[in-house]
Amino acid sequence: MQCAQIQINYYYVGLWTGHDFHSQFPSFATCSKELKECSGHVFVDSVPEFCLPETELIDLSTVDVILISNYHCMMALPYITEHTGFTGTVYATEPTVQIGRLLMEELVNFIERVPKAQSASLWKNKDIQRLLPSPLKDAVEVSTWRRCYTMQEVNSALSKIQLVGYSQKIELFGAVQVTPLSSGYALGSSNWIIQSHYEKVSYVSGSSLLTTHPQPMDQASLKNSDVLVLTGLTQIPTANPDGMVGEFCSNLALTVRNGGNVLVPCYPSGVIYDLLECLYQYIDSAGLSNIPFYFISPVANSSLEFSQIFAEWLCHNKQTKVYLPEPPFPHAELIQTNKLKHYPSLHGDFSSDFRQPCVVFTGHPSLRFGDVVHFMELWGKSSLNTVIFTEPDFSYLEALAPYQPLAMKCIYCPIDTRLNFIQVSKLLKEVQPLHVVCPEQYTQPPPAQSHRMDLMIDCQPPAMSYRRAEVLALPFKRRYEKIEIMPELADSLVPMEIKPGISLATVSAVLHTKDNKHVLQPPPRPTQPTGGKKRKRASDDIPDCKVLKPLLSGSIPVEQFVQALEKHGFSDIKVEDTAKGHIVLLQEAETLIQIEEDSTHIICDNDEMLRVRLRDLVLKFLQKF
């Protein structure tokens, strides 16, 4: 689950929202009663439930903006927008929304297809849960787990999203600007820049440096970040995606050649496009041209169609194809030549078209619901068949547990194109943020491979880490904000050079602040007292004009000061030296001027004319600030 929240200028920007059911998903089998044992494992039999991002810690009605990074990171959106009092804006790219909709639609469809009467809740009692075997006893926040949303809630949630394009600058409240950047991981996937005029935070989540179908990651725009929040790294840092694809193809070919069927549990969008492309290039050379490929999902057709219309979000090669004009993905050709067929479910047309041996792509990759359950049961008993896991989100052993004992072969080829630790250090060297912030687990080697010091983030200064539901103060101090000086005011300023290359000008101006934008305007001219007529209205608009005098700096050279006094008609001047400076006496006027390095004190009788003359003489020697 990726979710972070950043507060700048009192505005909350939420960065959501995957719903995390990978590790904490309560496994269940098709048995009665709430708990059931199956080959030594205990399962909960229930309607599937989902773990949400932390919602207790913050009042979601105070969140102003949610930024969606990619379509996998928005599965919890309906829970937030429909049930928490959230009234802010959600920003996402068009492919993210369209494909996110497909993922949600598939999920809702799968869950609604097999209605179950009730959710299991007894096991959630802390006293009972404590006694259950792992992984049930380790599941966190089980009381907040929720049932799946409805399509109506999905539509309502999606209607609240504002579409944005890469490198589009979005002004928030006049104070902050957010910009999505291509993250290279999936169609429309984004990293986000959140910046004011003087601070820049980058949120890097689910990024890839590999060349697959999406537009390459925009690294240059991440430069000069004060803080870079890094999350969504690869789940399988030790697996090389290219090698996995190769293994996928060869295992698939081997099984089919031996007359077996291949089952690929997968999401209806994403890696499947790349797999189909590999197979397109592979099947002829491997002699698999006659083997049917089936893609079964309620959104299979939409997913294949949508992938072809997002030319602008694709890598350069695919874009060039569109310019020809040809469909960017070769699965169009697989469909045309009848090698790939897609069906909304295994009922209907599929049952009559179905030929074996074959390859089936279908969901859900957790193996807990969807058409995949049927194929597991159908093919599980034969050792000729193979199930190939490609999605990295779920532990394949846990996924398979309720189906044990199984005769079919299980191949684990997780394809996760997101950044690994080598790529991260390369990226950080390139981008050079002042500070890196990341989840705690990235700052130490994985528990199962504690000796692998290379499987953690290594950067200078060390990354700051956070844990679930922890508040972290970002290490920057805001010192400046932008203000605009109106041209008329700018014209009236008198700069003076204090040091070579540095000029100063004192500014007295009227501050106007609207929508968090600050503007300095020239002060109004003092209203001329117009012959006795009292205009009360006008005087109301004059700002508090107790014109503050500027600060002074410099020192007064005594000899020159005395010369100036003489020039201005003072006589009878006496100068006495003191410990810290001088005293200038104007005996006739009974006036005494103490001059020291950093101060001047004029002591005189109450003769305003005299005082002002002396004052102005002194000021000539000083600089104003």
Place this chain on the structure above:
Amino acid sequence: MPEIRVTPLGAGQDVGRSCILVSIGGKNVMLDCGMHMGFNDDRRFPDFSYITRNGRLTDFLDCVIISHFHLDHCGALPYFSEMVGYDGPIYMTHPTQAICPILLEDYRKIAVDKKGEANFFTSQMIKDCMKKVVAVHLHQTVQVDDELEIKAYYAGHVLGAAMFQIKVGSESVVYTGDYNMTPDRHLGAAWIDKCRPNLLITESTYATTIRDSKRCRERDFLKKVHEAVERGGKVLIPVFALGRAQELCILLETFWERMNLKAPIYFSTGLTEKANHYYKLFITWTNQKIRKTFVQRNMFEFKHIKAFDRAFADNPGPMVIMPGYCVQGTVGHKILSGQRKLEMEGRQVLEVKMQVEYMSFSAHADAKGIMQLVGQAEPESVLLVHGEAKKMEFLKQKIEQEFRVSCYMPANGETVTLPTSPSIPVGISLGLLKREMAQGLLPDAKKPRLLHGTLIMKDSNFRLVSSEQALKELGLAEHQLRFTCRVHLHDPRKEQETAMRVYSHLKSVLKEHCVQHLPDGSVTVESILIQAAAHSEDPGTKVLLVSWTYQDEELGSHLTSLLKKGLPQAAS
């Protein structure tokens, strides 16, 4: 004085060879690079020698922007970049980048192969030219360099048509290209946010027309086609292959389906068929309805409309044919311009008996639409291009009246100069700003307040800080200037009592200020100190020592003059 300068090299009081030079904030941008349909000589391209007499175009121009793929907006591009010579960036949207080279190639073929022109740009030049193109997304802010940024908005005129905002610092210009403010059957309406540019450069093709409702025109069109088909006649609809052809295809397709008509519809092979593929792949650029339903049915996959084959020409029975647009010199063009007798090859004279009707489906904004866009963008001034002078005159008056902004309509080669007064962005120290903002929370917050600070200018880095901070940063010490004034008061009482009297007097007079009587017997007004002392010679006189710093000058001076007047007689 900073200024924005605009010079049309084409499309100034004219339609054709759109090409407008804009200088803004020291940057030079060329908007569109079109050809003129009406000329076959030098005048068909803009006069690029105007841009610079003896320098390279690349040195002078920071970028070129192409609004859409119509040839009167991009037709001169290969000539400009490859033959005159320009190597800088050329910006356009993805669909424009995809379709533009095809139209250029088509144009080249007609000019070279059909009209036999020499010294025209070659296919290779088109390819080389397209290599200089940088594609932009809608609403993406493209940083051309550190200062110049451009942003595309949806224009609705044809697939991929865009309006562009050009921005340097706080100055900006919006160029509309061609646009349409009413959604049609395959495209959405142009949209722009309230970006308040200094100048809006808008097309004005239909400056004086307010078109009747689109529905009526469509009904009219369908009725005429239907009647002809019913009579068993053949209908020819010459239409440009990209844009209007798709619009009419969708219109006819839905009509055929609704009326259950069987007569075949054909479009010219080549361009239109290819064009339909582009529309399918760039479906995100079409209107909402088509985008929503494309999975179930792609509107650009037609059931009733097929590619034309020459062999069909003599087929009996009714049919509808959409040949390509009739360019000058073709038979089609002669018929359209009203010629009733045609001399064919072999001296054979053919009498034209067919009916000729003219209908406009062009996707330009009409006067109402133009006014609407001006209202949306709220520019400080407007400049009209891409229209006829007479009609522009009318629209110019209307805009000036309604929006109270100045409106220009320069002819080709004529320069409009707009003085601008951009505000200067500086960084204000948060301490200073917060101090001011905190005062804004006081009851009379609405009253504008004066802010005092020091602007430190170092290179191009401008920061506004409090005076104290400025001194500190520059390592300077403050020089304190203090005044102490002796005010003589006639008062025989003791010093303490005098001080007490001064205190109560000031307290009652200076209601707005903080007046305090300190334990040591002195009185303060804000930070001004007043002490009473005995006179060395006259026991009936007391001396008040009023002491203040230069920063309290006003109040100090006021106090002394107040005390000079003496104290009121207190009832003791």
